[in-house]
Amino acid sequence: MIEKTIPLFKVYVSNDVDEPLLETIHSGWIGEGPRVQEFEASLKAYAGNDKLVTLNSGTSGLHLAYHMALHPNDYKGYYNSNTDEIISTPITCTATNTPILSNGAKIVWADVDPITGSISSEDIERKITKNTKAVTMVHWGGNPCDIDKINKIAHDAGIKTVEDGAHSMGMEYKGQKFGNHSDFSMNSLQAIKHITSVDGGLLWMKSEKDFERAKLLKWYGIDRTIREGIDLRCEVDVPEAGYKFHMNDVCAVIGNANFKHLSEILSKHRENAKFYDEAFKDAANITIVPENPDGKSAYWLYTIHVNNRDELMSKLKELNIMASKVHARNDTHSMFAEFRTNLPGVEQFNKTHLCIPVGWWVTKEDREYIAEQVIKYAR
Numbered sequence: 001m002i003e004k005t006i007p008l009f010k011v012y013v014s015n016d017v018d019e020p021l022l023e024t025i026h027s028g029w030i031g032e033g034p035r036v037q038e039f040e041a042s043l044k045a046y047a048g049n050d051k052l053v054t055l056n057s058g059t060s061g062l063h064l065a066y067h068m069a070l071h072p073n074d075y076k077g078y079y080n081s082n083t084d085e086i087i088s089t090p091i092t093c094t095a096t097n098t099p100i101l102s103n104g105a106k107i108v109w110a111d112v113d114p115i116t117g118s119i120s121s122e123d124i125e126r127k128i129t130k131n132t133k134a135v136t137m138v139h140w141g142g143n144p145c146d147i148d149k150i151n152k153i154a155h156d157a158g159i160k161t162v163e164d165g166a167h168s169m170g171m172e173y174k175g176q177k178f179g180n181h182s183d184f185s186m187n188s189l190q191a192i193k194h195i196t197s198v199d200g201g202l203l204w205m206k207s208e209k210d211f212e213r214a215k216l217l218k219w220y221g222i223d224r225t226i227r228e229g230i231d232l233r234c235e236v237d238v239p240e241a242g243y244k245f246h247m248n249d250v251c252a253v254i255g256n257a258n259f260k261h262l263s264e265i266l267s268k269h270r271e272n273a274k275f276y277d278e279a280f281k282d283a284a285n286i287t288i289v290p291e292n293p294d295g296k297s298a299y300w301l302y303t304i305h306v307n308n309r310d311e312l313m314s315k316l317k318e319l320n321i322m323a324s325k326v327h328a329r330n331d332t333h334s335m336f337a338e339f340r341t342n343l344p345g346v347e348q349f350n351k352t353h354l355c356i357p358v359g360w361w362v363t364k365e366d367r368e369y370i371a372e373q374v375i376k377y378a379r
Contacts, residue, residue: 062136096138143171
């Protein structure tokens with residue numbers, strides 16, 4: 001047995017960050033400013049989409065997306081309609097779904113594929129009603145859902161689509177980078193993601209109207225581009241109540257320094273995942289989650305299915321290998337009680353799925369040891 005613990009997650013902070021971070025901290029400008037602009041420019045060039053806002057968290061990105069989907073025109077007040085619905089998946093972090101409640105809408109759970117954990121396009125189609133305002137898809141572990149199929153179903157019904165890409169920095173689908181496919185697409189820059197800005201989020205949009213609106217909503221609804229001829233924007237009219245969701249320069253300078261290493265980080269995640277695919281392909285007691293053939297997974301997680309999941313998870317911990325479900329089904333939480341329904345795919349996925357270390361810190365020796373122990377103790 002190895003003596004060190006192989007973690008499931010680890011924070012990546014580039015050594016290149018020290019000098020620009022100190023410079024920023026002592027610059028006299030630590031709010032949203034030039035460092036945010038630099039970071040946004042890097043991200044836009046990478047993804048090939050200029051309609052991006054940087055935010056203080058991925059959850060804030062989802063909140064903005066739901067707000068704009070529920071209220072497609074400028075909205076000058078808040079209310080709970082008691083009828084608006086958003087279709088979502090319970091196989092995710094609760095942060096995907098709590099902003100739906102915060103926006104005063106109801107959740108309609110769609111089932112998932114019991115192996116990939118991806119939301120079922122067929123179940124989405126069955127559950128759309130006249131009250132549905134949006135559909136949320138989660139790319140579990142960074143493995144793309146059937147984005148085009150889901151977008152077609154939703155858009156044919158006049159409904160907006162939201163991608164929760166908290167796991168998906170660097171993911172590709174049909175030759176395009178994440179952020180180019182749906183009405184709203186969110187990335188998380190939380191501490192343990194591929195790229196961190198300590199905390200932060202990205203919201204990509206398809207329409208110019210949504211983009212212009214998001215730029216206002218992320219900072220109280222105030223137009224920050226107006227700088228001359230007025231007293232600190234005191235006379236500027238605010239058409240719609242917004243939020244304090246913007247990113248600051250301290251987070252941005254850290255994010256941008258780390259972002260320069262994304263290609264290297266992704267390649268290590270993918271290399272380790274391919275090693276596991278090969279190691280487990282003939283293992284009788286292990287089911288591999290297949291990569292969507294239409295895309296490239298970011299492999300923030302590497303997920304397997306075993307019948308003795310809890311037993312195996314405990315055994316791996318004894319062997320200094322951290323493994324976890326990472327996220328359990330949301331729909332059993334008390335806060336979501338009124339939305340419960342029968343979801344057989346969710347039931348199966350939640351019973352057997354397990355995530356093992358796959359990240360940039362996992363060495364060749366580590367992954368060989370992990371694979372050996374998983375094969376030995378899986379049932």
